Amino acid sequence: MTQPKDFGFDADAALLRDTARQFLLDQLPTEALHRLVASDHDPHRAPTNNWNPALWRQIVELGWTTVAVPETAGGAGLPLVALAALAEEVGRAALPSPFLATAAATLVLRQCQGAGTRDLLGEIAAGRTATLAITPRSGAWETAACDLYLDNGKLHGSAWYVQDAAKAEVLIAKAAHRDGLALVAVPVTAAGVELVPDSILDLTRDQAHVHFHGVAVDTAQILAAPGAGAATLDAAWPGVLTLVAADLCGAGEWLLQTTAEYARTREQFGRTIGFFQAIKHPLVNLMIQLDHARSLTYNAACALDHEPERAPALARMAKAAAADAGAFGASRAIQFHGGIGFTWECAVHLYTKRQKHNQILYGDASYQRARLAELLFGV
Amino acid sequence: MSDQAKQDRPEQAEFRAQCRAWLAANPLPEPPVRLPQSAIEIMHTAQLEYLRDWQRQAYEAGMVGCDYPVASGGAGRRDCQLIANQEMQRAGRPFLPNILGLGMAAPTIQIHGNDFQRENLLPRLFSCADIWCQGFSEPGAGSDLANVQTRAERYGDGWRITGHKVWTSLAHFADWMILLARSDRAHKYEGMTYFVVPIKANLGKTVTVRPLIKITGETGFNEVFFDGLEIPDHYRVGEIGQGWEVAQTTLLHERGAGPWVTPSSGRGGDPERNIADAWGLLELARRSPRAGRTAADDPVLRDRIMQLIIRQEGSRQGARRARVPALCDHPQRIPLQAKLVMSEIRQDVCALAMELQGAAGTLSIGDANAPEGGEWALGYLNSYGVTIAAGTNEIQRNILGERVLGLAKSK
The missing domain is CATH 1.20.140.10 (Butyryl-CoA Dehydrogenase, subunit A, domain 3)
Known part of the structure; x- marks a missing residue:
């Protein structure tokens, strides 16, 4: 296969990007961002999660969460260069939001085959937030590295460096099973999920590690079966x-x-x-x-x-x-x-x-x- | 390459097919001598004549100057030069020798010149009947180009040229020169006028060309002395006192940022060998011994090779992005980086290649045991020509900082 000369950046993508840039300039000028995230300068402050949920609801209205969701799952299914251009605007505004984490989860879900995948993608398009819980305590980025285990339908262990965890409604968790790695959707409100916020340098997001104390998983939550993860x-x-x-x-x-x-x-x-x-x-x-x-x-x-x-x-x-x-x-x-x-x-x-x-x-x-x-x- | 063909308009696709068919049907004979790495390193008549014959054939086949109007010797096409370039490169053809004419004189004459110049000079430039050189730099006018002192004085209906130009590539073969001269001493920027001047016809009379020898030992650039050369007024390009503005068009094209695509067809040296391309470092590293293994096993060298491949791909994708206005914040931002970025990557690639070679990196061009015949080492030395020419890369950084970022001007 070959790439289109213009990176696939069509008129829809340009309109989306331009609208996003103006929206963020209007809604979150730098002074407002500073007031939002930098009110407490104490280096020993408790972990923070400063963001504007009302702004996020507007972002969902604007359709940003539909961009990477395929049309068959209720999304806009735009070329991924449009998602990249949107992420660039989010970075330009240093926007505190679940956008990046949810988009990363969306990209993983696009590859999943599990029965619940399509519904979850549809919910994301409609504004449900998600994040990846895939990194072990060592911080190793390799796929195989994992501190979370799936055994007899229950999750035990932990996931670390979870991005914007306090803003997320669903965790896309990577778990080791005797048949290989699996991917599982876990609501943060599920019994046995314990979210511990990290103190981090970046004031424009939150991060946490998550303990799983025998969290029950049913088959509808399996996004990638053991061995396919x-x-x-x-x-x-x-x-x-x-x-x-x-x-x-x-x-x-x-x-x-x-x-x-x-x-x-x-x-x-x-x-x-x-x-x-x-x-x-x-x-x-x-x-x-x-x-x-x-x-x-x-x-x-x-x-x-x-x-x-x-x-x-x-x-x-x-x-x-x-x-x-x-x-x-x-x-x-x-x-x-x-x-x-x-x-x-x-x-x-x-x-x-x-x-x-x-x-x-x-x-x-x-x-x-x-x-x-x-x-x-x-x- | 089907990549490139994918989005051709119908007339472009037809033209591409024509080029491809012609190139397949008209193979070029083997060169009688080793070809230099680029046009500005042409030393010998045998090199020039071989390359000149190739450019004439390419012109007659419609692949050189094809976007220029028919009255200027072109084919009156639209957006086809890039396609011809891609096809000539794909066919592995050597470079076109009249590079200073094609890349700088032609667009300047087309944009600012008169009908006489377009109709009489451009067809012979494209066919390589006339070789062109560029007379801008002087001993006292390098980075401060506007300090040119070569005088253009009114003489009857024409002009009389007296002065000294330096770093003049191809002047030893040149029929014509584009010349920036001072017509008014009282005004620095408004006191310059731009001309085309006949060189070869006046050698031994009012024009003297003296070769300069480069750090490679190659000749190919020169100094040129004018001792009262007389030219008619219709050799003037643009208005009197507008030379600086006209020269900006030349420089914009020299830096690869102008509106006219320069006809170009390939590389020099040994066409089989991937010199000055970062991807070529992978293979070189695999066969270069290092501490009992190969350079490809050394994590530090792997990292440095990846850095160069990433820079080179970044620059190539940048050239692609520059043609997608919706993805560019400022129209000149990427084009004005072109020569700076390309020349520094090339320099760093050649330097790293010599380092990868270990002891063999000491061997120079022509040594029987030198990797790639010593082309990497020669390429390293020649790379300084490009980081210095067309305004040093330090001047390029000034231009980018001032024109794109709006920082205070240096002058």
Whole structure:
């Protein structure tokens, strides 16, 4: 299969993206974001989960949760490049929401065969929130790594680094069974589910680890049968990586534009500081890195629809490039804002922390390149 | 490549089929000598004549300048040059030698020139009957190009040119030059005028071409002295005092960011060998010994190879994205990065290739034991030509920072 030249980014996708950008600019300008998530600066504060559920209900109304849900399951079934473009806008606004976690869950569900899959996808399209519970305590990102066990219809063990867990209604949990890995849908309200919030750097999301104390699972909750879970998750994985890459690109662009604006206005030595090449050239280097990351992200997103056999390598490329660009942009944004950039009142730290989180999430740049090398060298 | 054909319009698809058929039916004879890595490294007449013959054939087959109007020697097509380029590359054809004419003189003359220039100069440029060179840089006008001092003085109805140009690739073969000269000393930017000037016809008279030798030991660029060369006024391109604006069109195309697609067909050196392409590092690493295993087993080198492949693919996907306006925030943002990014990736790829080779990385072009005949090492040295030419990459960063990010100007 081959990709369309325009990445499949059609007029519907452009309208969705443009509407989303304006909506977030109107509804969550940077000052409002700061008020929403940064009211408590105490480094020892209890874990937080600051978000705006009313805004999320509007987002559901706008149809963002339908984008990746196939039409047969009640969604809009748009090309995945549209989902990537949407994730980019979410990153640009540093939106605290269940969008990313739910979209990742959606991408996994698209690969599932279990009887309840279609209904759950339909519920997600209608606004039900979900998140992946697939990572062990060690933080290993590999599919096989698992601290949760399915035995005699009951879940025992734990899942860690669960994204936006406090905003999610359903956990898509990976569990080890004697016949192999399974994927299971578990409502967070189910008996025996214990959610423990983490204290995290990023103020624009929440994270938790989840203990499962003999949580009963019936067959309707099995999304991928024991033995089918690994292949299902692997098939979805390029999409999940692409989603995080897109968020990194959007937030990275905010950092670039915000820092460029500061460099256009802040004066020292009788000139705006953007005149000096010690500022100008690194900002251009950041722009180049971001453009590479963005182009690779669209390429990977397009591959999900049109060249799935190439998607694993292309998504690794996108996440690696976006993680590096994200880290570089975050660092330069603080540095070039000078003293004000080191303060809590300057919004740059909100984005820097989100970038750090996404940089690490599901494997940083060197992790992605190591996996890419295995794909390209064959060993 | 069926990739590229997939979304052709009907007339493009028909043209692609024509190109493909012609290329299949007209194989090129083996070159009589080793070809250089690019047009600006052409040293010998035998290299030039072989490549010149190829460009003439490609022009006659309708693959060079095909989007230009018929009156300018083109075929009056629309959006077909890129297709011709893809098909010539697919067929493994060597590069077109008249690169400075095709890439810079032709679009500048088409946009700013007069009918005389378009009708008389462009057909011979496309067919490679005339070789072109570029007279912009001077000893005192490098990064600060607007400091050109070569004088253009009124002389009867025409102009008299006196001065000194440097880094002039292909001048030793050139029939014509695009020239940026100073017509008014009182104004820096508004005091320049743009001309086309005949070089070869005036050699030994009012024009002297002296070769410069590059760090590779190759010749191919020159300095050019004008000692009162007289030209008629219809050799002027654009208005008097508008030379800087006209030169921006040339530079935009030189940086790969202009509206006219440059006809181009392939690479030099040994066409069988994947030089200066990051993907070529995979195979090189597999057969390069390293600490008892191969370079492909070394995690640090694997990481560095992946970094370069990712950058190169990022740049290629960027070129694709630049043609999708809905996915670009600023129309010039990606095009203005093209030469900077391409040249730095090429430099880093060649440097890493030499490192992967270990001890064999010491061997230079022509050594019987050098990996790929030493082309990687030669490519590494030549890569500096590209990071410096067309405005150094430092100047490119200024341009990007100023035009795209709106930062304060350096001048």
